[in-house]
Amino acid sequence: MVAVLEIWVFVIILLVSLLQSQVLVISQNLTCNSDDLRGLRGFMDRLESPIDGWPTNSSSLSSSSRCCNLVGITCNSSSGRIVRFQLQNKRLTGMLSDLISNLDQLRTLNLSHNLLKGPLPISLFHLPHLEVVDLSSNEFHGVLPVTINLPALQVFDISDNAFTGSIPSGLCVNSTGIRVLRFAVNYLDGFIPPLFGNCHLLQHLSVASNFLSGVIPDLLFKLPRLQELTLQDNMFISITGIGNSSSSLVHLDVSSNRLTGNVPDFFHSFPNLSYFSADSNNLSGEIPPSLLNSQAISSLNLRNNSLYGSINFNCSIMVNLTSLDLSSNNFSGMIPANLASCLKLKTINLARNNRLIGQIPESFKNLQSLSYLSFSNCSLNNLSASLKILQHCPNLSVLVLSMNFLTEQLPSDEDLQFKALKALVIPGCRLTEIPKNLTQLPSLISREISLEEPSLDFGFFLKRNFSDRGLWLQYNQIMSLPPLLDLSRNFLTGPIWLEFGNLKELYNLDLKHNNLSGSIPDTLSGMRNIEMLDLSYNNLTGTIPPSLGNLFFLSEFSVAYNDLAGIIPSRGQFSTFTTSSFVGNPGLCGGFNLELKCEKIEELLPTDPASDDDDDDDESFIVWMVASIGFGTGFLVTVIVLVVVPIIRDNKRIRRMQALSINR
Known part of the structure; x- marks a missing residue:
């Protein structure tokens, strides 16, 4: 009986103790620590914008305020002190108060993706418990302090701001546990601090897009846990060091610097390096043996340098290679047949190596994973054989062969099939x-055709290129490449096939600068997703089919310098096109906001089966009003046609328009 009583006494004491602790926590949540209160008030006073879920002004905060219940604030459950301050993506404006240092128990400070400005307070760099600082994507500026005392720091991110001066060397003196350093997209200059060699736990370092210069030091490659090193878009002149076999480096980007000399032959020291980019430098010489035999490399980008020699990768060892970009160099010889032994290759860009000769090897049939291939501006021949070989690549979706195959013809073999091809570029x-x-x-x-997403590693952008063949567009950025057919700047003759209208998923058809003749097919209105249609600089005759006004997504259109006549359509997107789309056709007139006046409109009116109703005049007037007040975008015209016009049109035409909208 005594033992039972003792047990009950113990249980009661325990319950009372737990109740007291809960009351203590509740009371702490109801009040605001005096130091934290001063820090919060100071923070609010320097802001120029309100914070959702906070009082409208700092005077509303008092010692009885529930600071721990504010949006973005987290407190320690036992002490009631603020430990996390997270107000990212709040569109905050203003400056950061020096009183932030009153939050002396703070572990996480995240104010990223706001509009904060001004210099950072010195006191911020002396908080003893601060582990994570993320101030990225703001408008902070000024010079960072040399002396930093953040012994608990693990993550420091001030990327995408406007800081100047040098990288603080004190970061790795007292913050030896730091794992992530990000300084990218600022205006920092000087060198990589030698004391960074003390950051033995560092895993990610990014200083991209600054004005750093000098030598990329060997100390970075000796950091045992460093996995990602991004140094691109600076002014580094060389790389030193040989790394070590225990390196953890996975991602190395030194592109867009001023590196000279040879590509370092140090890849045997990086057994885990899967991504290497050194494009847009002044590197020369041949590809080093350690890179040609790297088992770990999956993405390699050496574009836009002065490298030369033959291309001779050891694909029996490079079993992980998926993306290869060697464009804009001086490589020579035959296209290597053994490249097809790298069976995982998805993207190959060998463009602008005009000393590469011959035809695409028969072995390329084995590239079953190949999605993107560019041999633009090389010295290839035998287009017919090349296409017959490449049609065996079932996933090939982008093929760029411009500035090759001079005087040859595209084959007319009906058996030539590319099941996944969405972009064919063969200009010039x-x-x-x-x-x-x-x-x-x-x-x-x-x-219904399932296509893979573009490769993030494949450099493929679009720029204007001046050459002895005139001004033309050079494709270099795969990420923005739409489904397209580019056959411009050839010697194409004959008509534009009626069957082009079947290409409902085509976004871009470029046939400019050829010798095409005949009329513009009315069936082109079937290309319902077309955004760019360029038929300029040909020998086309007849009128512009009014049905092209139904191409609601057409944003760029040109028939300049042909021999067209008649009235320019005024429906749909044609209300947005300027005179430059139609110049060089003396017989054309009309159109919205154009100086091409029609003297005898009745004689020039084309026959439009879709506009037999008298109400079409009302429809044109509605679209004209929208364009006149500045709403000439394709989206708005589409809305007008889908909402207002059905009031005028009969039910049959309403259903047809709605069907087009649903399909889109």
């Missing part, structure tokens, strides 16, 4: 005929 090749089978590409007819 002096081709003379458009094969009709280009109008039968399945991936441009139906969305």
Whole structure:
């Protein structure tokens, strides 16, 4: 009986103790620590914008305020002190108060993705418990302090601001546990601090897009836990060091600097390095043996340098290679047949190596994973054989062969099939005929074809290129490349095939600067997703089909310098096109906001089966009013046509328009 009583006494004491602790926590949550209160008030006083979920002004905060219940604030459950201050993506404006140092128990400070400005208070760099500082994507400026005393610091991110001066060397003196340092996209200059060699736990270092210079020091490659090192877009002149076999480095980017000399032959010291980019430097010489035999490399980008020699990767060892960009160099010889032994390759860019000769090897049939291939501006021949080989690559979706195959013709073999091809770029090749089978590409007819997403590693951007062949567009950025057919700047003759209208998923059709003749097919209105249509600089005759006004997503259009006549359509997107889209056709007139006046409109009116109703005049007037007040975008015109016009049109035409909208 005594033992039972003792047990009950113990239980009661325990319950009372727990109740007291809960009351203590509740009372602490109801009040605000005096130091934290001063820090919060100071923070609010320097802001120029309110914080959702906070009082409207600092005077509303008092010692009885529930500071721990404010949005973005987390307190320690036992002490009631603020330990996390997280107000990212709040569109905050103003400056950071020096009183932030009153939050002396703070462990996490995240004010990223706001509009905060001004210099950082010195006191911020002396908080003893601060582990994470993320001030990225703001408008902070000024010079960072040399002396930093943040012994608990693990993550420091001030990227995407406007800081100047040098990288603080004191970061790795007292903050020896730091794991992440990000200084990218600022205006920092000087050198990599030698004391960074003390950051033995550092895993990620990014100083990209600054004005740092000098030598990329060996000490970085000796950090045992460093996995990601991004140094691109600076002014570094050379790389030193050989690394070590125990390196953890996975990602190394030194692109867009001023590096000279040879590519370092140190890849045997980085057994885990899967991504290496050194594009847009002044590197020369041949690809080093350790890189040609790297088992770990999966993405390699050496574009835009002065490298030379043959391309001879050891694909029996490079079993992980998926992305290869060697464009804009001086490589020579035949296209290496053994490259097809790198069976995981998805992207290959060998463009602008005009000393690469011959034809695409038969072995390329084995590249079953290949999605993106560019041999633009090389010295290839035998287009017919090349296409027959590449059609065996089932995932090939982008093929760029511009500035090759001079005086050759596209094959008209009806058996030539590319099931996944969505972008074919062959300008500047002096081709003379458009094969009709280009109008039968399945991936441009139906969305049912499943295509892989573009490779993030494949450098492929679009820029203007001046050469002895005139001004033309050079494709270099795959991420923005839409489904397209580019056959411009050839010697193509004959008509524009009616069957082009079947390509419902085509976004860009470029046939400019050829010798095409005949009329513009009315069937082109079937390309319902077309955004750019360029038929300029040909020998086209007849009128512009009014049905092209139904192409609601057409944002760029040109038929300049042909021999067209008649009235320019005024419906749909044609209300947005300027005179430059139609110049060089003396017989054209009309159009919105154009100086091409029609003297005898009745004689020039084209026959439009879709506009037999008298109410179409009202429809044109509605669209004209929208364009006149500045709402000339395709989206708004589409809305007008889908909402207002059905009031005027009969039910049959309403249903047709709605069907087009649903399909889009």
